[in-house]
Structures are given as C-alpha cells and as structure tokens.
Amino acid sequence: MGDKAHTHPGAAGRAQAADHPASVRNVVLVGSSGSGKTTLVEALALTAGALNRAGRVEDGGCVSDYDEIEQRRRRSVQLSLVPVTWDGIKVNLLDTPGYADFVGELRAGLRAADAALFVVSAADGVDGSTRVVWEECAAVGMPRAIVITHLEAARAGFEETTRACAEAFGAGDPDAVLPLYLPLRGPRRPDGHAPVTGLIGLLTQKLFDYASGERVESAPDAARLPLIEEARGRLIEGVIAESEDETLMDRYLAGEPVDVKTLIEDLERAVARGSFFPVLAAAPAAEGARQGLGTVELLELITRGFPTPLERAAPRVTTPDGRPRELPRCDPDASLAAEVVKTSSDPYVGRISLVRVFSGTLRADQAVHVSGHGPAGRGHEDHDVDERVGALSTPFGKQQRPVSHVVAGDLACVARLTRAETGDTLSSKDDPLLMEPWAMPEPLLPLAIRAHGKADEDRLSQGLARLVAEDPTTRLEQNPETHQVVLWCLGEAHADVALERLRGRYGVQVDVVPHRVSLRETFGRKAAGRGRHVKQSGGHGQYAICEIEVEPLPGGSGIEFVDEVVGGAVPRQFVPSVEKGVRAQAAKGVAAGHPLIDVRVTLRDGKAHSVDSSDAAFQTAGALALREAAAGAAIRLLEPVAEVSVLVGDDYVGAVMSDLSGRRGRVLGTEQAPGGRTLVRAEVPEIEIGRYAVDLRSLSHGTARFDRRYARHEPMPPQVAQRVREAAHEGA
Template sequence: MDPDKIRNVALLGHSHDGKTSLAEAMLYAGGTVDRLGRPDAGNTTFDFEPEEIKRKISIGTAIAHLTWREHKINLLDTPGFQDFTGDVCGALRAAEGALLVVGASTGVIVGTELAWQQLRARNLPTLVVVNKMDKENADYWKTVDAFKEFSPRPVAIQAPIGHEAEFTGVVDLLTRKAYAFDQQGRPKEVSLPKDLAAEVESRRSPLVEAAAETDDALLEKYLESGELSDAEITGALAKGVAAGTIVPVLCAAAVKSTGIGTLLDAIVALLPSPKQAAPVEAVNPRTEQAETLTREPAGPLGAIVFKTTADPFVGRISYVKVVSGVLTPGTQLLNAAKDQPERAGTIGFPKGKALEPATEVVAGDIAGISKLQVTATGDTLASRDHPLRLPPIEYPEQTYSAAVSAKNKADEEKVNAALVKLVDEDPTLTLEHEPITKESIVHGMGDIHLDVVLEKMKRKYGVEGSLAVPRVPYQETITSSAKAEKKYKKQSGGAGLYGHCVIDIAPVPRGTGFIWEDKIFGGSIPQNFRPSVERGVRETMEQGVLTGNPLVDIKVRLLDGSTHAVDGKDIAFKLAGAMAMRQAVMEAKPVLLEPIMDVEVLVPERNMGDVISDLNGKRGKIAGMEPSGDHMEKVKAQVPLSSMYRFPIDLRSITQGRGRYTMRFSHYEEVPAHAAQTVIAAYQKSKGGEEEE
C-alpha cells in the first residue's frame, strides 16, 4: 500500500449531530458494508458495544476503512459526549485530517466549539460537514455564518440543492457542477438548477479569494484577472487545508446518503496523506538520542498504540498507527516505553469490532494487534534492533471522582481486579486506594463515564459495583500543649494487668508528622515496656479523637510512670498510653484539618461571574483571574476538597459544558468551627451517637 494513497480521518462534533451515521454512509458508499446501518436501530459498524447501543451514543472511538478512488480511507468515529474525550485524544494522534460534523438544524453548539478547540490546538487539517440537511429547520448558510467568529473562518465549497425534505443534492462551488446521488451515495452530475445560478456565483467568490490568499503568485494573478483555474483553486485549497489556514465546508444528509460521494472526493483531494504530515521526532530509549522519522515504509519501525480494548472472550486488542517502517505478523517487537519484548501475533485492519487479516501494515496505516502482553495505550512499538520511542499521547486530567465498592461485600477483590483491567483500557480512568478513608477511589471524566465503567464491569467480568461520594480524608491535630497521666489496672483473681504512664504533648509545624521522645530518667517504666506505651499513643494517632481520622503533627514525650513486679504487662502499658494520649489531645484544643486544592478553571468570559460566585459559595478563595484567549478566562482559586466533589456537575450546568478545570492538592488547613461541628456531628451520628469512655 502506498502511504500517499491513505487518508486517516477522525470524525468529531457534538453528540447526536450524526458522526456515526455519516461514517456509516461513507462505508456504504465505498462498498465496505452492504447496508446502511443506523444508530437508532443499533446495527452500525461503529457503535457495537452494548453500552453504546443502549444509550444510542458513541462511547469509544471505532475504526473502519473503505476504498474510494483507489485510496484507502481509515475512518475514526469518536465520541461526542465530553465524558469520553480520552478516546478523541487517541484518535487525533492517529489521524492526519478531521471532519467536524455539525447538525444543520442545531448549528454550532457546545460540542462543536469544544471539538474545534481540540482540532485547532493540534492544527489538524479539517473539513466541516453540515449534516442532517434533510431535517426540519435545516439551514446550511445560517450554520456556515455561525462560524464567523472562528479562526480561521471556514469557507463553503458546496451549496445545497433544496433544504429539509427537499434536499436532493449539492453544487460544487469550485466547478459550478451540480450532483445528485444514488441510494449508495455515489454522485452523478445533473443540470445546475437555474434558480441557483446567481447564488452559486456570489457564494463562489469567497472560496476563490481564500484560495488565492494561500500564495502570493496566485493572489497577484487573481487581482489582475479576477479568476483562477479549477486546478489552481484545488491545489491552493489543499495547501491551505494542510497549513490550517482554510477550513472548507460541505453539506450532507447521511441517512439519505446525499452528499456522501462528494464528501469522499473532498477527503481524497483536500486532506493530507500520512506522508504529507510533518516528520516525527522520536528518541532512542537506550541512548536518549533524538531521531527524525519521515513516515516512510523504508524507515525504522515505529508504531504508537492509540487505543486498547480487552474482553474476557475476544482478548486484548491494541490499535496502532504505524508512523514509520512496516509491521508484519510475527515481528519481534520492543515496547520502547517499558523496554520489554513483545511479539506481533494476529494483525488485522479494523472494521468495527472485527479485524480483517493483514499481511503487512505500512507507514501511515492503522491496524489492530491481538494479545500483546505488556503494552498499553500510549506505548511505542519498535523493532528490537532499532529501539524508538515516540512522543506520548496527551490526555486531559480526570475531573470526577467517586468511591467504588462491591454491591456484594464478598466481591470486593473481584471488583478491584476488574477495575484494574478497565483502567488498563482507558487512559482517562485511574484507581487509587485512599489510605485515610480506606476507600477505593475511581477517577474519570464525568458521572456518565463512571456509570459506563460499572456497566462494563458487570458485563465483562460479572461483578456489580456501586458508586458514592468519596469521604473527605480529614486529619486532626492540636493547637496547644497538654499533659496527661493514666493508669490501667485490672485484677480478676490470679495475675492482673498494670500499666501507668505520664505524657505531655505539643503541636509541631504542619507537615512535621509524629515525634516521640522518651524523657524518663531511671527505671520508673522498664525499658521493655516503653515501646508498648508508644504503640498505644500511635494507635490513638491513627484513630483520632474527633472524627476517626488520623492525628498529625504532634510531639509526644514520655515523662514518667510506674510498674508492678507481677502485673506489669505490655498490653497494660499500651492501653495506658492510648488512654493518656486521648485525654491529652482532648485537653489540647483539637481541631479538624481538611485538604485544600489548587483549582484552575477555564471558563467563558460571560460565565466568569457565576463561576466565581459558585467557588465563593464553596468556601473557595479566589487567587486570581487572567484572559486565556478565545473569549475564555482562567480563574485560580484554593478550594476545600469537600466542596469540589460536586463542582464538575455545577460547572457543566453554569457553562453549558464549555468550562473545564484542573485541581491539585495544595495543603491541609483548619476547618472553620461551624463546618467542623457539622462533620463531627455526622461522624458521631454514623457511630450511633456512642462516645468512647
């Protein structure tokens, strides 16, 4: 396969704007499938996971290929719902071009804007497709005009013939030719409707001007003659698309296959091949020397894993984009990220959930490899005699967290094992064990994301889990010094128990931890019993006295005590130490500490006031604001973690999904008295209101 004949195209856009239907129509036009699948019928090539069929949305990127005009086109159908943006990142790494799909009746909405930002951040050559032209209230030119604030401003290269139910074809503004389409979406030239002739001329001018502006010589010719040849315009458009200075707009109605063949023609003519993409800087992981890869089959093997799936029955499939060299079945590979050997077993070209056997995969092409042992998404596969590591895929930080547990307590280990496997598939999913609260915390991109994780866990691994708001990992400390003396004495016939100690405690600077000092001079407590007192003190430190959370940053000194020749025992001194520690802490003005997070929120200018008000209501302290471009503002704040668990949902509501944020742990800080009392009361209630003696 000649890499010049390959096009790797990612489809992005708002959920329900018809990306999957459009991709399905292209497969049908290319003859890859013999029927036109529909998402609402659950029979598409791209949406095959049960969770996708149930929700009628794409949850993961699906890949399939077709042949058109002797070119291989790999389509990567990405999720439109923001909870699943991780798969979009992987797809964009595998693609040299993109289709931004927009609904003709809904126009430019949140998902459109977010997809545009992702594409522009990578300067990925893009075509805009105004889909669903057959729907009620469809308005192609209104949708085109809605992009007027975008940069670079998209320019129409097609005009529709008819609208809504009367949408029957398209006019190529470049050639002034009109096309109708057969049932499979293949174009057939027809006469240009007379009532469109004047509009075609007026709409053509911005297209020719945009093409002329890509080259000084063309611009000079255009200014002198007022016209360019079709070949000159096509070449200039392709040059502008590749440079990211021109974004052509086309129209289609995927469910009727109208506009599909001309869209495929535009993909072949205007979007770049893998060979036209910029060279890639790789690194030899053993020497750390840089090496430039020119995306040629003759070059050293380098392939990036951009997606991983795992199934108890099908097994593990790693989807790779071969950047350089040639990949063949049985190749002895090196996972350059982990410096571990791998072997390429079955290799195939993806067609939805299936793999069509491949004898070789050349630079620029996409394939699936089954049953790799140590390889994860983002890793580089190379040859063992020429190790190369490609730049990793960048993923957004997780923004939503929940405590996860098994519905059946006996399944806790199974749930954790299943989650580990799901984390292995999904780079935007992480699992951690919170040492203070003893909870398993799963971090993802949103509530829907985590709901789907539980559904997959049940379907794939047969265990059910439940989600809850995580407990806050509070800490406790003291604010003054205190002294306590406790004696543990028990006599019940025979040998008794005796332990007696005197301690004092004092606060130390935040972050110091626990300091133990033995200040006994002489033998009031024998040396062998003193560690027992310390163990009792440490146990109280771990359990706390207010909310069951650990005590921190305290210096404890063992000052005095006494023993009994017969009844002195380790357990008695341990209990005496615990009792003394508890009493001393209660007298040393204990307080509750909470984790404070550094939060950065990227928010549209018009929503900034509402977001700041929301953060203030969450006991946040605004640290600053600064412009971030594209009518966005960055708000910096410090906010208690306890207030952040709902923030993703609140932010989505305030900004209609346009806002995003990151947060990192900053420090622990004393909880205000009124808030602390609420936490303490809730803890006591959960313990049945019982007070320890």
C-alpha cells in the same frame, strides 16, 4: 474537486492493508453529541461500497456503535475505526464520541489521525466544546474541514451555519472558512420547507443532484449562475490568497481568468497545509439509495485534499530510559515504532489493541517490545516487556478482516498483546523505543465502590486492572486512610459506562458508596494525660506509667515529640517506646478515627519497674496517655483544602466565582487567558468539590475545565464537623 465521475464501487470499497503510506488517509470525525458523526461515517461507507443499501456490513451487523453499551445508550462512548477505500486510497475513518465524558477517546482519535473532519449540525450550531477541540487542532497545525449536517431540519440553514462556523473557527480570518458547495434545494413542501436535493459546485460551476438516489451531474441553467457568483468570487479569492503563486492574486484582480484546475490544486495544497478550511454539506442516503448527499464530494476532499501520513511528523521518541531518538518520517522500511491508541476486550479473542504504525512495518506473529510508562498516579505500572504479536486485522463493525502486515501510516487491530495498554509503544526487540504520550484529561470525579458479594471480591481487582488498562482517563486509588477503592472518572456518564463494563464485560457486581475525604484531627487546646499499663498475673508482668502534655501547633507542623523527663523517672531506653506508642495512636486517631496531626507531645514524668517494664509496656502506656489527654480536650476535625484553577469563558466568570464562594471557597485571584477566557484561582475544601466536575460542566455549558491539587488541612467549621460526625455515626 468535483470534476471526476464516480460509480458505486461495490465490494472494492472494503479496505484492506495499504501497501504504502501515500495510499492512506487517517481522518478523525469531531463534533458534539448528536451532530451526526456516526450517521455520516455509515453514509461514507455506503457510498464507498463497504455497506449494502440497508446500511449494514455485507456479512451482517452495524458499521459503528456496535458495542452493547452504545446500542443501549444510543450514544457513542468509544473510538471506532471504519476503514473504506475510495479511488484506490484507503481511508481510515475514526468516529469519536461527542459527549465530554469521553474526551479521552477523542484525544486518542486525534493522535491516530492526520486530519480532522468537524461535524456541525445545522439545527444546533457550534458548541463551546467543539471550539475547544478546534483550538487544540490549530495548536498542532492539523488540517481540518467542516461538514454541515441535519439540513433536513425545519429550522436548519446552511448559510447561517456556515457564517457561524466562520466566526467560531476563523480566528480573525473568516475568509479561510468558506463553502466549496452550496445546497441545491428542491420544490417547497406544504410546510414551506424546501429540502436539499443536491449541491452546486462553486469552483466547477456544476450541479450534483442526489434526488434519484444516484449522483447526477449537470450544468447549471443561466438563472442559477448569478446566485452563486458572489460565493464563488469569495471562494476563489480565499483560495488564491493561500496560493504559492504570489502573482496569481494580481492577475486575478486584473481580470485574468484563472484555470479551474489551478484553483483546485491550490485548494488541495492549502487544505493539506492546514491554512484553509473548506465547508461542505452531507446527508445520509434515502432508503434504497446508493449514495448520501455530499458523500462523494467529501470522499474526494479526503482523498485529494487531506494529507498523507508522509506529511506528518512523528511524535517525540526516546529510548525507554529517556535518551532522545530520531524517528524516520513514516518509512515502511525503517525500524518499527507503533502506538496503541485504543484497547478493548473480546470475550472470545481476549485483548484487542488498535495500533497506529508511525514507522516500519508490523507483521503478524512478529516479536515486539512493549514499553508503557503511563502518567504517575493513574494506576498504570511502568513496564518494558517483549511480546509476540498475534493476528493482525482491519475492523469493520464487529467483524475483523485478517491482514498480513501493516505499513507505516496505517492502522490495524492486534490480537493477544496481553501486557499492552492504551498509550503503550510497540517497537523492535533489538531497538526498543518509547513515544511521548498524548495529553489526557485528569479524572476528577471520584466513584467509591465495593464488591457486592464474596464472589465479586475475588474478581474485582482483576476487573479494575483491565478497565484501567483500556481507559487511561480513569485512575484507580486504594485509599489507605479511608480504606475505600476509588475509581476516578471524567463525569457521570463516564462512571456509568465504567460500572456497566465491570458488570457486563468482566462479570463484577459492585455497589457505589459515598466517597469520603481524608480528614485529620488535632487538639483545640492544651491537655494532659496519664497512661498507666500495669498487669501482674503471675510470672513476668507488665509495668509502665507515663505522663504527657499535648498542645496544638500551627498547620503543617505534623507531630513533635519532646522528652522533658528528669531524674530518670522513665529510663532512657524506654523514651523511644513512649514516642512510638504515641505516634501509633496518633495514626489511628483519638476521637473519630482520623489521624492526629499538628500537635506537640511532651513527656513530663513516669515510672518504671526494674523487672516488669518493657518496650511493649511503654508503647501501650504512651497510647493510653494520648487517649486520656484527648478525652479532656476539644478535638477539632481538619479537612483537606485544594487549590483549584478554573479556566472559563469570560461570560461565565461571575457564575463560577459565586459558585466557588457557595462551596466555602476563597477566590485568590483571576488572570486573563487567550481566547476570551479567564483563569480563576481559589482554595476550596475538598469535601465541597466531590461533584465539581459535573457541576462546572453544567454551569459553563461544557466550556470550562479545572484542575486541583492538595494544599493543606484546615479546621472544619463546627456545624460542618457536626454533620460529618453524625454521618459517620449513621454509617457505622
């Protein structure tokens, strides 16, 4: 790499539809927020000729972060596709958000890509969340490379950052993470900092100077050669160790020179296999310059070292009813199998679906089958429908450039798929398929909302449905007990963006209200009650009297109804009526309006009238009897308790366990997990973990994750119950 001369390609850098999978590279950019991913994408687009010198799309607009929410927040919040062309290869650059709240967009980018480019800021280093994503890529064998940015920062150091990357990503083999180039520094400024003006190619031993705004290639002077000898030797040994020629290392150690062309070919194969991870440096172009530092070298690595879609196995595929199917590997002539990796809405075009084609060829105005079997409980209904594809286009900023078809391995936008959601499968009408969905994080931050006004009530349901269809990391819940509409999100920033989209994109104003958990009630001690429902107002009257006894039961018992009436005091046909009335009242609650559970209700006695007694009368009497029994008993509030599992780095285990204890949690145990992490298991009242998704991220610096599931209801401590009752009274 680095042995070819390149000129500014101008309009040739615009990416259109590819003709064959071999001419496509799909690359996802991964890195923490502020690492420079979006800036790097724009620098690559400028070097490829897709942008003008001002960093703008040639027909106006920004290439990335063009969404109004992104511009206001100055932060990427969604997956963006920026396609460019380099040396006849179409490169689909997938820019992902770096903030943890938008990890769903990152996962979609990983699904659509065949290789990953990890962007690491020299000023900030490698954070914990980036390490987690690296491990995810390693688990599936995705090829990776590392780009170091922000070399202009005063405290930035390329060598130090490279060593940190080797320690974080080397997984016991730091020689698999090595630089391909060393920075070429210019004269020192008065502040003592020597800016990076170019790169030194370690394999080719050439200098690439960007100081003039153009990439100028030259041979190094004799004084520089000793400075790169050690780094070059390590790189050569690292490449040879991955060579398929098992004799090459012995020949090299014996002093035999190795041809640079052979080294480059072995390097490219090792990168494509995902066994060697080169480190490069990059910086945006100075004002008026045509090329950013390192962008040519990076485009060379992508086009020559990263794998084609032909080298990637397709996701597991079944028929919509679950029967396994074999999918040809990226064959443009095979049956269609494509996946919606992102869904967005345009005020003029409507729904736009970003699609990755894994098999076959997708054409404009083609009839397709849409299969959507989302995760259970996420608010996504299963659907199998036939639709007609609208216009196909390749995006660039806000612009959509029409294309006639999309071959296997390529990505494009599809208009007017009205039923398709993120994660859905597009296939042939005659051969419907369903792809196994990619892993999505569970949203664990509840956001209770209500319509701001009457007009918003009419639009709220449709707006929420569209929001959930676009973002599978949200979950919509309409709680029948608390009567709240709850939008579950990944974090505060994710929730804020969801509210902004409801307001700005769908015209729905909502108010955020305190989230309520589903409490229960139970009797604290045995009590008796008498229900008397007697009404005589002329004509047919109502007459029913029943006497009951209520006693508490162990947790999880529900409601037991026992008939111990003797002598027919309550006719047999009306005993079920009493039970129905008791259960109906129990569902409504007897004190604070929460369902009553874990009690045994025994019908002891009663009276009936030969004419005026009826099913309805005894239902009413049963409800009255339960309410009277509750008035003379100590009613206890029961709160839901969740089983919580926290996967956290060993350094933060103590802080996490202390925090859980402070939330009235009971730590059940710990288990060692791979990668220097610990799994902490605990039981915690749900009322104490409403914001745990936010608090845990702060506590662990973004490195921990947790899951939760309902365990049971338990009695709430009296002081906590009193606060809940007071809060409910104030909100009434």
